[in-house]
Amino acid sequence: MNAIHNADLDLNLLPVFDALIRIGNVSRAAEELNMSQSAVSHALKRLRAFFGDPLFLKTGTGMQPTPRALELRQPILNVMGTVRSELLVREGFDATVARRTFTLCLTDMGELIFLPRLISRLREAAPGCTLRTLQLPMDQVPPALESGEADLALGSLHAMPQGLYQQQLFTRSFVTIVNRRNRAIGDVLSREQFFEMEHIVVSMSGRIQDAYDAVVDELAGPRRIYLTTPHFLTVPMIIEQNPQLIATVPRELATKFAGYNSIRMVDTPVAVPPFAIRQHWHPRFQHDAANTWLRRLVKETFDTHPE
Structure with missing residues (x-):
C-alpha cells in the first residue's frame, strides 16, 4: 500500500479541510497548520478537484462551507479526532x-x-x-x-x-435584576412580588425546563415566564425598556448589568443554592x-x- 494516499486523494489534505471547517478563515487555518496561505489555498484547490465541489465559498464573514462540505464535515472531523487523540x-x-x-x-x-x-x-x-x-x-x-x-x-x-x-472550576450564586424605575419594588423584592411579576429566562434550548435558573421553579414553584431567550446580554436592555419584567441571573453578570443606569440587583426571595461552573471535555x-x-x-x- 502506498504511504498515506490512494491514487487520487492525498490524506495530507484532510488537516486542511479540518482546519477550514473549524476556523472558516484561510490565514488563521494556515497559522494553525504552520503552512503558508498559498499552500492552504493550493490544498483547497486539490480538495475541490477531488470532491468536484467548491467546498468553501468566500463571504464577508469568512469561508462558508457548501452543502457538500457539511456532508463531509463529521466523517473528516472524526478521522482527525482519532489521529489527535490516539496517534x-x-x-x-x-x-x-x-x-x-x-x-x-x-x-x-x-x-x-x-x-x-x-x-x-x-x-x-x-x-x-x-x-x-x-x-x-x-x-x-x-x-x-x-x-x-x-x-x-x-x-x-x-x-x-x-x-x-x-x-x-468555581461556584456562583443567583440574584434578581429589576428596573430602577419600577417604584413598586423597594430595597427588598418580596416573595409575593417575585411570583406576581413576569420573568425573562435564558435557555439555550428554548425550553423553560432547561433554563439556567430552572432550579427556582423546581424549588419554589412555577413563575410567570414572559420571555425565553438564548442570550444573557440582551436581558438588561429588554428590562430597561420594559420595567414590568425581571430576571434572575448569576451575581457576576448582575454586577456588570448594574452598570446600566436603569438596572439594579436585589436578593432573590427564594433560597437557591449556588451553582457550579465547570469545564467539560x-x-x-x-x-x-x-x-x-x-x-x-x-x-x-x-x-x-x-x-
Missing part, C-alpha cells in the same frame, strides 16, 4: 512554540466571564495560540467535543448530556496532550476566581 498523544504539547487555535463552547455569558482572564493567560503561556468560540444547542455540544471541532465546553451547562468528563481527548494542557490552564486561571 499523536505521545508527541506532547509545547505551549511556548505551539501554533494552533483552541475552540471553546461558550454562551455569551461564558464569554463575558471567561474570555478576558483566559486571553491574558493564554497570551503569556502560549503566545502562538489563538482562541475561537462556538455557541451551540446543547445536543450539539457532545458531538463537537467528540469530533475535536471544540476542545472544551465551559459554563453552567444545565441538562448536559451524559458521557462527558467534567471538572468544577470528551473521553476521547482525556489523554490528548494539548487538551490536557488547556484544561490545566483553565483550572489554574479560575480555581480561585472570586465571586
